[in-house]
Amino acid sequence: KAGVTQTPRYLIKTRGQQVTLSCSPISGHRSVSWYQQTPGQGLQFLFEYFSETQRNKGNFPGRFSGRQFSNSRSEMNVSTLELGDSALYLCASSLVVGIQRTDTQYFGPGTRLTVL
Amino acid sequence: GQNIDQPTEMTATEGAIVQINCTYQTSGFNGLFWYQQHAGEAPTFLSYNVLDGLEEKGRFSSFLSRSKGYSYLLLKELQMKDSASYLCAVRERADSSYKLIFGSGTRLLVRP
Numbered sequence: 001k002a003g004v005t006q007t008p009r010y011l012i013k014t015r016g017q018q019v020t021l022s023c024s025p026i027s028g029h030r031s032v033s034w035y036q037q038t039p040g041q042g043l044q045f046l047f048e049y050f051s052e053t054q055r056n057k058g059n060f061p062g063r064f065s066g067r068q069f070s071n072s073r074s075e076m077n078v079s080t081l082e083l084g085d086s087a088l089y090l091c092a093s094s095l096v097v098g099i100q101r102t103d104t105q106y107f108g109p110g111t112r113l114t115v116l
Numbered sequence: 117g118q119n120i121d122q123p124t125e126m127t128a129t130e131g132a133i134v135q136i137n138c139t140y141q142t143s144g145f146n147g148l149f150w151y152q153q154h155a156g157e158a159p160t161f162l163s164y165n166v167l168d169g170l171e172e173k174g175r176f177s178s179f180l181s182r183s184k185g186y187s188y189l190l191l192k193e194l195q196m197k198d199s200a201s202y203l204c205a206v207r208e209r210a211d212s213s214y215k216l217i218f219g220s221g222t223r224l225l226v227r228p
Contacts, residue, residue, distance in 0.1 A: 045218075
């Protein structure tokens, strides 16, 4: 079974631009979560999507947004890029999210975004 | 709010045993995960605890005490390839969903 894939793997942008990152979950996984990883802050939760709906959101400004498609693929968008947005953006998929179940998240290789 | 603490760095010798501690304060606790992350790579799942006690998986074991807000990851018979960052993550329930809150990670260096 193929793992989580993310495209592109590397991206260089300049301040003020916007960027869209893509994540394809493991086949059959319906939940996709996004994280930002920086050396200073570690892994920070951005948001989670399940069945095309955002179910949870971290403490990031509105410039960070996302969506999920009917095939569970997800995109995240960052508008008006700032230097501090330079980071590794990881997505993780899990089989299902429910009150009584806890499913392991499996991570993709990440997209390394550099903002100049 | 959430607070997860783990040591920043640890060093150990090949063949030895090392214990990486993690303490947490969170509401809606619904499980604790350990992930391994090699430099430049994605985190990979190591273990999951939701009940108190020890979970053993080969050379790796993880322990949880919910009353103390404490977990540890035990790595036995250390190998050079175990040099990596080890991330403690608490799954927190929020209404009808969850979110995974990560600690800053412990960078483990295994020396010959």
